[in-house]
Amino acid sequence: MTDDTAPVNATDPIDAARLGLLLGDLRLPAITHIWPRFAERADKEGWPAARFLAALAEHELAERARRRIARHLAEARLPPGKTLDAFDFDPVPMLSRAQVMALVAGDSWLEKGDNLLVFGPPGAGKSHIAAAIGLGLIENGWRVLFTRTTDLVQRLQVARRELALEAAIAKLDKYHLLILDDLAYVTKDQAETSVLFELISARYERRSTLITANQPFGEWNRIFPDPAMTLAAVDRLVHHATILELNVESYRRRTAVERRKGPGRPPTRATINTAAD
Template identity: 80%
Template sequence: MALAAGDVWLKTGANLLLFGPPGGGKTHLGAAIGLALVEDGWRVLFARTTDLVQRLQVARRELALESAIAKLDRYDLLILDDITYVSKDQAETSVLFELIATRYERRSLLITANQPFGEWGRIFPDQAMTLAAIDRLVHHATILEMNVESYRRKVALDRRRGPGRPPVHATPNELEKAVIDAGNRIASP
């Protein structure tokens, strides 16, 4: 509830980092926190990280990156969903790093990731940029590690099992016997 209120962490430019496997509810939790903050009057933007990075790349090509980042600065919180899906491309990661660096200690980020920090070398092209980005993100952050089973997997398994008892694997002889037994019950008065 304290995270959803936002008054402490958003005023100080702190971050919220949600880690866990795919299907664990990171995006859902991030969106729920964002919605609660909007309802309390905070300005929040939710974006898939890859989409936002592509928009920032276009702004850089048009020599308008500074203006684009300034527009994002109007938001008290940026929710960057699935940061680990950004490819290790210099152009993509440099605008992402610039966004992180610009917001550092001024504006908050909520980031979801299914990879721990040790795997973030796959996002940023060099070790120094990786360490600098992580350092800025964790300096003033609450980190939630969500070690849960995938909700999507659980729902799919439940759907596959269906209502009632689990399916029985019958041999052709057992099926024939069951049909004969059923026929005898129907024929018997």
């Protein structure tokens, strides 16, 4: 019987094919791919065995992190191009880049299940900053899901009809941050708002929720038909929350005005058809 614990003879030739199989069995695909190149370099530079092994392990861990981030980005469904680098902070003086970067670090508020609420008029950049924060968090190792509030509410309504609402909400627990974009477009309907309230209640003090909304809290009675439900939803969201207000002119409107100006055109003649917003 072969003794698998017997020491390897350093003069034995390396069976590359067998080594590849062993690394595959150990589920080390990055090392399987890179070890011949690292081994060649180690031989040329006279690396100690420990350095060679450490280099392989570091490469494997880095590749695992890269693949994990790629998976989390794919599942997050973030709108493309919405990064912090692409966000113009200048027209939003009330929004601090330093504060946003601290939120992206995410190592305290997400662990506590705190919430993030972003208010502002249509076109102010709420969805952009929400998606950018989500992207930064994913790159830092957190799991995020970005969804239009109406889309998720409809899916939860289907789950309720199939007597699976609790399970559907539980599946969302894997996301450290759930981004509900455009809360205002939820229909003031008991069926829709009740599943939204159950989602908010289920995540309360456990998992974080980011909500973008056009209306301030005082107008949320347009979303929740029951005043008591409105107060309860606001209480759960605000209890542990950071609130960002983007009370600025619509970015889309401002961009359209700039396009209408044209080169050398006086600013007083820059007009836009407001019906097109």
